Amino acid sequence: MKNLSSIAGLTALTIALAGCKTGIEDAPTQTVNSGNTEVVISDPPEPPKESYQETGVDQTLNNVSVAPDAFTQVIGSFDNATATLDAGWVASGAFDNPASAASWAFLPDNQASNETEPTAFVGLHGVSTCEINENAQGCDGPTGTLLSPFFKVESARPYLRLLMSGGNPEGSNDVGIRVLDESGNEVTRMNPGNCGGAWNKSNDDWQSIDLTTYAGKFVQVEIYDNEDAGCGFIAFDHLHMSAFASLVTDYSETDVDQSLLNVSVSNDSFSQVIGSFDDAQAMLESGWSATGAFASPASATSWAFLPDKNMTGDTPAAGVVGLHAASTCEINENEAGCDAPTGTLTSPLFLVNEARPVLNMLLSGGNPEGSNDVGMKILAADGSEIASYNPGTCGDAFVKGDHNWVSHDLTDFIGQNVRVEIYDNEDAGCGFIAFDHLHMSASAGPANDYKEVNPDQSVANVTVADDSFAQVIASFDNPAAMIANGWQATGDFVPAEGTSGWTFLPDNHSGDNGEKNAQVIGLSAGSTCEINDNASGCDAPTGTITSPQFVVNAERPYLNVNLGGGDAGKAVGLKVLNANGEEVAITQPQTCNQAWLGAGGVVDTNWHTLDLSDYIDQSVQVELFDNESGGCGFLSFDHIHMSATQLEQ
Incomplete structure (x- = not known):
């Protein structure tokens, strides 16, 4: 009877529970009365999101350069396919069920015989759907996707960067990378558009996506190759978040003319020259950008004033480093008056080195009261202004000597990229600027031990x-x-x-x-x-x-x-x-x-x-x-x- 009673009790409980709603329409919270006791059953709270990133990433570099923070927040190194999926990445197609750590990889020695097109990768190797799973179907055949875990966009590192090539230069193939928000909505995508790039070859393959507007939010990325026809392949490596929109390089001019006229320089003034201004066309070809009067120079000397145009008697009054300096008074053989030309000239990003943390430049022109929009700005990699200088020498339509040196100590930015913008946005009184020899140095200005020569000793x-x-x-x-x-x-x-x-x-x-x-x-x-x-x-x-x-x-x-x-x-x-x-x-x-x-x-x-x-x-x-x-x-x-x-x- 005891056993029968137990069975009867269980049957009654089963019938009672059968009357409860247990489908997906149930509310998150249920209340069950048991005698005089009310028991509340609640769904557990959702755990807080954690920002995913890899640790212990191999930092070997092969035919590429990286920013100083390239290993701070790595989302995908792709060095170990099985470990990547174990850590939370989700794969489909050719990326799914990798047989080994190297299943996604192209290996460096595959291209060793091709010296003109080297393999570029960070860490142990990169990825290419051309060679994935020892592919023998042809470059276009493999398809699939890789979806990252969620990670947080930090305001200090708002740029998503990776090496990426492949796809169709016309963007018609469904090959590339896209960014998804927390709801799974696509916020942006990028197609590499480099049909000839079956693997990454150099720094030219670095890509950058600006996620500044998503700072503080969680996103995930999906790398996809959904095309099995022409140019249906993708190569990628080292997906990470960075403070830098573009590659950090130690930019400097080469073979700079070291002639001096009426100015002095320090011993290292030609070690890292950012702007000599001796050849306008060559500077724009090397990465400088220009607007207004500085744009589209007709010749090497389009920005220049020449020393022999500025004389005091038989003595040249101009101060010049190299072949000549620049002045908006004489730019493009200007005949509209000193103030009329306007425009900007912006350098490439360059690295602030510990050995040379001081930026020096010859600068004159503008308004001594600082009311005119004429001068020089130093900008961080994200475009924010670090410092600005108005020359405040309204009487100097050209550089005259050592008193025109301006300097700024960038010690706080060692290891980071900065750029310089020279601007003349004023077409009225004192709306001109003259400048020369922008460089990085260990010291400010010419660093001369100035003194008078043979002073009278009465x-x-x-x-x-x-x-x-x-x-x-x-x-x-x-x-x-x-x-x-x-x-x-x-x-x-x-x-x-x-x-x-x-x-x-x-x-x-x-x-x-x-x-x-x-x-x-x-x-x-x-x-x-x-x-x-x-x-x-x-x-x-x-x-x-x-x-x-x-x-x-x-x-x-x-x-x-x-x-x-x-x-x-x-x-x-x-x-x-x-x-x-x-x-x-x-x-x-x-x-x-x-x-x-x-x-x-x-x-x-x-x-x-x-x-x-x-x-x-x-x-x-x-x-x-x-x-x-x-x-x-x-x-x-x-x-x-x-x-x-x-x-x-």
């Missing part, structure tokens, strides 16, 4: 150190010569013809007893009170003068300058700028009643010293500035030099 009413004439940055004895040697002036510091420029002469200033008490080293000193024979009052003149770059040497780390005028609250004084033009030191006089460097009965009270020990072996420059046209808005100055001695009292 001294009146002031004490100097033993080495005060060893590295003279500015004597101020001859303003015109200083400008010619690379000093840059703005405002009232631009030397006016027929005047003594910035200088006052010692015999202009005497004490009550008639003694000459001006402090002067050399032939003369400078003062904005008397600049260009000023008759507008001591405060009125304003402007700046900026030195060429010079190297801070370990044996002379102190910058000394004889300085007077202004006071601590006025925009008057001297700055030291680093190679990027950033202020690293400043000193300002506080002698409001002293319009010139006067002894006042006590010598050596006007020396200012700046310690530049932190910048040993680096390039710096100095800028004297008088930006005050009101009370105490004047500056007197003399003999900037580097020394082992601090002269400030």
Whole structure:
């Protein structure tokens, strides 16, 4: 009876359950009453998606180059067919049920006898439906698909990249790769369109799909060969996500002319030249792109200005590296006026190397107030702007010398691709640009240890150190010569013809007893009170003068300058700028009643010293500035030099 009761109980339970709905129309949650207890049965929550990627990928390269991040997020190496399917890829047709790890592969030694068309692959080998499963049906015969697991598009790596060739150049065959969203909808596809490419042969076979709009989302890819007729084959390898839209290459010009005219260069200025601008046509053929006036050059010299067109008397005023430089003033033999031509010139992507992280370029033109859209941009591989420069030298329609060097330190981008865009988008006032010799270097600018040659060593009413004439940055004895040697002036510091420029002469200033008490080293000193024979009052003149770059040497780390005028609250004084033009030191006089460097009965009270020990072996420059046209808005100055001695009292 016990057994019969058990059977009867089971039968009753079976009948009771038979009345429940158990088909696909059931709700995810069911409620079952068991006595006084209610039991809730729920479907388990869907586990969170994981972004698929391979690990331990073989990084061997054969006849190809890769980006620095080519092994960071590998979706398919295709080195092991069975392991790939075990990891979650789904195959059909010829890709299904591989007999061995190498079932999908073409092997490098298959093409060893064909030296003119080498095999290109990453890792152990690539894939080709021509040779899949030791195919003997002919290249077109095998068909099938490979579907990846879902993976996440990271904003840091939005480009899907792979080696791919094959298919039909007219795109009519169903051969290629497509990207699917989380719902299985196709968002984009690519047909390789290279009917002759039964295998991958070089870097030219790299393909890229921009998935930036899907950053943060999950996608999967399907590689397909659904064509068994003409060109019905595909070759592919190393599917991965990257930060780079195109292949990272260490681009540089070759056989660059190394002639120099009125400019200096550093020792490595020809190691990685991105733009010599000596041959417009050759540069566009090598990967530069152009718009507007830069596009479709009729000759090698279409962008150029020639040195002999820019003369000061019998002396060429132009600064040129190589055969010539470029200027929109003279582009295409322009006769429409300096401002009229507009356009852009964009370099190929190039690699920032650890040995040469500094970008240098000669640049002039544009508006000193920065209002015109004229200059140079440095762009990251994704097109975002890293830095931009407006030359701000409206008077310079061509490059004139070392003061036109601009530099930018790209140390933060070592191992990455960048490009440069030169642009003139202004057809009005100061809408022109001149440029030359874009290159990567270990140092900023020409990195010369600039100093004056044979400065006058006369001294009146002031004490100097033993080495005060060893590295003279500015004597101020001859303003015109200083400008010619690379000093840059703005405002009232631009030397006016027929005047003594910035200088006052010692015999202009005497004490009550008639003694000459001006402090002067050399032939003369400078003062904005008397600049260009000023008759507008001591405060009125304003402007700046900026030195060429010079190297801070370990044996002379102190910058000394004889300085007077202004006071601590006025925009008057001297700055030291680093190679990027950033202020690293400043000193300002506080002698409001002293319009010139006067002894006042006590010598050596006007020396200012700046310690530049932190910048040993680096390039710096100095800028004297008088930006005050009101009370105490004047500056007197003399003999900037580097020394082992601090002269400030």
